[in-house]
Amino acid sequence: xxxxxxxxxxxxxxxxxxxxxxxxxxxxxxxxxxxxxxxxxxxxxxxxxxxxxxxxxxxxxxxxxxxxxxxxxxxxxxxxxxxxxxxxxxxxxxxxxxxxxxxxxxxxxxxxxxxxxxxxxxxxxxxxxxxxxxxxxxxxxxxxxxxxxxxxxxxxxxxx
Amino acid sequence: xxxxxxxxxxxxxxxxxxxxxxxxxxxxxxxxxxxxxxxxxxxxxxxxxxxxxxxxxxxxxxxxxxxxxxxxxxxxxxxxxxxxxxxxxxxxxxxxxxxxxxxxxxxxxxxxxxxxxxxxxxxxxxxxxxxxxxxxxxxxxxxxxxxxxxxxxxxxxxxxxxxxxxxxxxxxxxxxxxxxxxxxxxxxxxxxxxxxxxxxxxxxxxxxxxxxxxxxxxxxxxxxxxxxxxxxxxxxxxxxxxxxxxxxxxxxxxxxxxxxxxxxxxxxxxxxxxxxxxxxxxxxxxxxxxxxxxxxxxxxxxxxxxxxxxxxxxxxxxxxxxxxxxxxxxxxxxxxxxxxxxxxxxxxxx
Numbered sequence: 001x002x003x004x005x006x007x008x009x010x011x012x013x014x015x016x017x018x019x020x021x022x023x024x025x026x027x028x029x030x031x032x033x034x035x036x037x038x039x040x041x042x043x044x045x046x047x048x049x050x051x052x053x054x055x056x057x058x059x060x061x062x063x064x065x066x067x068x069x070x071x072x073x074x075x076x077x078x079x080x081x082x083x084x085x086x087x088x089x090x091x092x093x094x095x096x097x098x099x100x101x102x103x104x105x106x107x108x109x110x111x112x113x114x115x116x117x118x119x120x121x122x123x124x125x126x127x128x129x130x131x132x133x134x135x136x137x138x139x140x141x142x143x144x145x146x147x148x149x150x151x152x153x154x155x156x157x158x159x160x
Numbered sequence: 161x162x163x164x165x166x167x168x169x170x171x172x173x174x175x176x177x178x179x180x181x182x183x184x185x186x187x188x189x190x191x192x193x194x195x196x197x198x199x200x201x202x203x204x205x206x207x208x209x210x211x212x213x214x215x216x217x218x219x220x221x222x223x224x225x226x227x228x229x230x231x232x233x234x235x236x237x238x239x240x241x242x243x244x245x246x247x248x249x250x251x252x253x254x255x256x257x258x259x260x261x262x263x264x265x266x267x268x269x270x271x272x273x274x275x276x277x278x279x280x281x282x283x284x285x286x287x288x289x290x291x292x293x294x295x296x297x298x299x300x301x302x303x304x305x306x307x308x309x310x311x312x313x314x315x316x317x318x319x320x321x322x323x324x325x326x327x328x329x330x331x332x333x334x335x336x337x338x339x340x341x342x343x344x345x346x347x348x349x350x351x352x353x354x355x356x357x358x359x360x361x362x363x364x365x366x367x368x369x370x371x372x373x374x375x376x377x378x379x380x381x382x383x384x385x386x387x388x389x390x391x392x393x394x395x396x397x398x399x400x401x402x403x404x405x406x407x408x409x410x411x412x413x414x415x416x417x418x419x420x421x422x423x424x425x426x427x428x429x430x431x432x433x434x435x436x437x438x439x440x441x442x443x444x445x446x447x448x449x450x451x452x453x454x455x456x457x458x459x460x461x462x463x464x465x466x467x468x469x470x471x472x473x474x475x476x477x478x479x480x481x482x483x484x485x486x487x488x489x490x491x492x493x494x495x496x497x498x499x500x501x502x503x504x505x506x507x508x509x510x
Contacts, residue, residue, distance in 0.1 A: 001431040029364070030254065042367075062219075065198050065200065065498060065499060066197065066198055067196075067199060067220045067499070068219070068239075071220050071239045072220065078407060125447055125452075125455065125477075126448055126449065126450055127450060128449075130398075130400070131447060131452075131455035131477065132398075132399040132400060132447075132455065132476070133197075134500060135197045135500070136479075136499035137479075138499040
């Protein structure tokens with residue numbers, strides 16, 4: 001009887017400590033999109049080199065019938081605010097890319113592509129994206145190669 | 161006998177004239193829509209409600225307007241901060257006028273001599289482009305970045321609105337100088353005007369941020385004199401447009417009705433003029449979403465056929481334009497266009 005009381009008391013104490021620890025480490029929860037599945041259990045790190053080599057070019061790419069991301073998001077009053085290209089440059093400098101990396105990283109939930117604003121917002125609503133993006137349906141489906149590249153980065157893919 | 165023949169001949173002549181008139185009517189109007197998240201402008205024939213021309217090569221087109229002879233189409237180009245000049249028949253870009261900053265909407269003066277352009281980049285301005293020379297003739301400083309501009313019904317003034325400054329600025333088109341301003345509670349979005357019996361400007365109807373309705377400004381006293389709230393709706397939250405609950409407002413060509421888009425109700429409302437009585441509404445298309453309830457079309461702009469019979473509304477979230485019969489308030493066509501269609505205007509060919 002005493003042994004069972006001790007076990008129960010230990011379990012209760014453990015629960016209290018766990019709850020307290022969770023409260024202490026609580027951070028503002030990211031906005032969860034309705035269709036977002038649970039993020040990967042091990043949160044991957046976002047790779048800067050992959051971002052620079054594969055993600056940034058997507059922002060400058062001209063897709064048929066679409067405006068480039070950069071045209072609307074260059075130093076714009078949007079959540080996605082890309083650095084202005086230096087005069088005469090067609091790509092960003094190292095410093096500008098670092099700034100872009102920090103800014104774009106804030107718009108993703110590592111390990112959870114569809115739960116990341118960067119991927120959810122410009123995706124067609126019929127494909128699981130937001131109801132409206134003032135830059136239009138940049139990605140018609142989750143099979144779009146550029147959308148998949150963004151998803152790879154969010155899942156922690158490293159540059160080869 | 162001869163009298164019967166004469167009557168028959170007269171009847172045949174009337175039928176012949178009517179048949180001649182049909183294609184003439186068909187050829188007299190075109191509806192232009194700028195696809196703001198794309199690089200095209202769609203042109204609709206209002207008789208068939210089909211896209212009959214696509215102007216290409218203008219990334220992030222904004223405002224669209226026309227020369228008085230209908231031969232030139234002017235389009236403000238946000239990606240390059242220029243005014244593109246397009247040949248109406250071929251759709252080819254024939255000229256580019258560099259502007260003083262990032263442009264938004266445009267208007268053409270009643271005498272057909274100038275294009276008036278809102279400059280949205282700080283500190284804001286109105287650019288005047290001379291149509292004869294296709295050169296920037298003047299930049300008029302104003303207090304605040306500008307979004308939309310209109311020429312008053314009498315042609316004497318340009319009326320421009322600023323979202324950031326929550327202000328309307330009225331410019332005398334003879335002196336090209338601001339003559340009065342009115343500050344409103346919210347950012348100034350689309351506007352339209354009606355006229356007094358003598359042709360002078362009566363009122364400005366203004367859509368503002370965070371208000372599901374429109375504000376009425378008396379042109380003579382320069383004061384807000386009324387507000388009209390639209391019936392509530394359940395849309396706007398999923399579309400992230402609660403701060404812009406209404407967008408798009410227009411007075412019909414006969415001056416008898418006012419049409420107001422509602423993003424929250426996903427509809428267009430019709431009001432009588434000048435008494436502003438609600439006459440009815442027409443619902444707009446829904447957007448299907450995977451695993452979610454359908455969302456609204458996010459209507460953006462309004463234009464009319466010159467005969468008042470059809471109102472056209474650009475649906476920015478559904479890549480379409482709705483054609484609504486003004487007599488029955490029924491949607492008679494949903495016309496697929498480009499990416500995020502916004503500004504829409506009617507060209508009446510001479």
